[in-house]
């Protein structure tokens with residue numbers, strides 16, 4: 627991950643209040659890395675938790691979804707890195723394709739890496755992940771506050787069950803025990819469009835019928 631804004635010169639030459647040229651992700655003075663949580667109604671319903679690390683979205687499949695309750699330890703199984711643009715993907719992956727099913731963007735925003743070494747020095751986020759423990763503060767529309775991702779099984783293949791992590795809310799002001807700490811995926815709405823999985827699927831089907 628880079629601390630310097632690679633588009634600093636580009637941004638310095640333009641007033642984005644006056645030009646409609648693209649600002650780019652790191653524009654607007656906000657160069658913090660992004661996160662996204664998608665709900666994916668594939669062969670099994672799951673949440674996809676993705677953190678921007680460098681030029682990709684590091685990804686975990688979280689069957690039960692992230693919880694705001696620090697007492698919940700949520701299994702998070704690593705999946706392949708996704709391109710940054712995947713943050714915006716909402717729609718239907720055709721049946722028969724990898725991950726066939728409906729996807730909504732449940733939450734998105736930025737995060738701040740928090741990992742420090744024993745001397746209190748910040749650890750680069752990719753390094754923290756490589757070591758198997760990373761803490762970060764989410765600033766999304768729904769998810770807020772500190773979370774930790776911790777690798778508890780370092781498998782290398784499907785035959786040994788593969789690598790497995792836990793996603794856990796840290797105790798802080800944003801932690802919540804009362805009420806619903808995890809959204810019901812079938813009722814949850816897209817942070818981008820307000821639609822449910824069902825609505826996205828129905829609209830896709832309608833659009834296909836019109837062709």
Ligand code: MN
Nearest residue numbers: 666674687725
């Ligand atoms: Mn998925």
